[in-house]
Amino acid sequence: MKSVIHPSPMRRVTPILTGLVLAALASPLMAHGVNENDKAFIEGASGVNIIPYMYLGAKHMVTGYDHLLFLAGVIFFLYRLKDVAAYVTLFALGHSTTLLLGVMLDIRANPFLIDAIIGLSVVYKAIDNLDGFRTWFGFAPNPKAAVLIFGFFHGFGLATKLQELTLARDGMFANLVSFNVGVEMGQFMALTVILLLMNLWRLGDSFRRSAILANAALMTAGFVLIGYQLTGYFSKGV
Template sequence: MALAAGTANAHGVGEADAAFIEGSSGINLVPYMYLGAKHMVTGYDHLLFLAGVIFFLYRMKDIGTYVTLFAIGHSTTLLLGTILDIRANPFLVDAVIGLSVAYKAFDNLDGFRTLFGRTPNPKAAVLIFGLFHGFGLATKLQDLTLSPEGMVPNLLAFNVGVEMGQMMALGLILIVMNLWRLSGSFQRTAIAANAALMCAGFVLVGFQLTGYFATSA
């Protein structure tokens, strides 16, 4: 259980980055932009969710719409959660983030229509889960001692970095996805890939819930 708890927190703020944040004061825009981009590029839960979101999107207009909705949700709770110090158990928030991965994969498999006869609004779902993704990072930053001097500009720079990292990661995902779509194996493996994505989401949920119960015991 202790091992699972450590794994559950693996996508949080690293020790070196945490030391910098706690030891810095004043306005440090570029370093915070770098930290934000680094978090997004290495945040496997965010990347898995984004991969699920764009899995069956072919037009750049649609991709832009969904990614923008995710960015709005992510940015809102990241900034407000940190600045206003809105608290929640990080393990439970991250469990919802893991659930978002499983949800999107299940939606891609047309599971909701098959079981319930209708599909939830996909745009609303991406926006709502975006709020949880941003709040998940806010809970990590709340554990650190942020200098009040320059905190708001630094957080804004951090958020800009997060969105820059998202664009870089999304670009790589799209390249891989487009190459995969051009191959003859895409139609045969799409179902298996989303099933694996859904399993990964439930594994993340399990890690987070294990971490919650391990630290609450």
């Protein structure tokens, strides 16, 4: 008796990844962009604004497709919540550290190059998920160290964008901390949705087979981000 073949869960995942790739192609070279309304608020605000900055932080995370692609890759083969928590904590630590220090100490770098490295983080995670490093080079980078290091770049990417705005010194530290709290709230919401979809997908028999295609799509998205940012660097950023 033939088994019934159900539609592959990959059909649900592919449109999501495709949409994120198209978003990268359609955006104005602003993986960490701040829209005009948010710019106007940030540049016009003074003093401590805890709730608005928490909202902006959460909004940045749930609309930041580069963050979501990387985090989706990080948790792709993590099945225990404590492992998910460990990796996400490392990413949050890196992200928060460079965001705070980058803005408070006015540490500057070319935003296109930083965002290209963020794209590289997506490529790295896809290759790691496919065990490409061991296959091609005979070794694999420490995954926790890699997540922490790339977390530094993800945070620094936003710092470079905030440095382009006129931030009031009054209340800056409290506002940045509030922003980071919002980022963590947005990250929690986004990860909850991603984990629910991922767990549903893992119930299917085709998960292992379609996982290769999903990570190939993830790698493609990373290369799109890298190419887009380097194009911006050579055309505008030098």
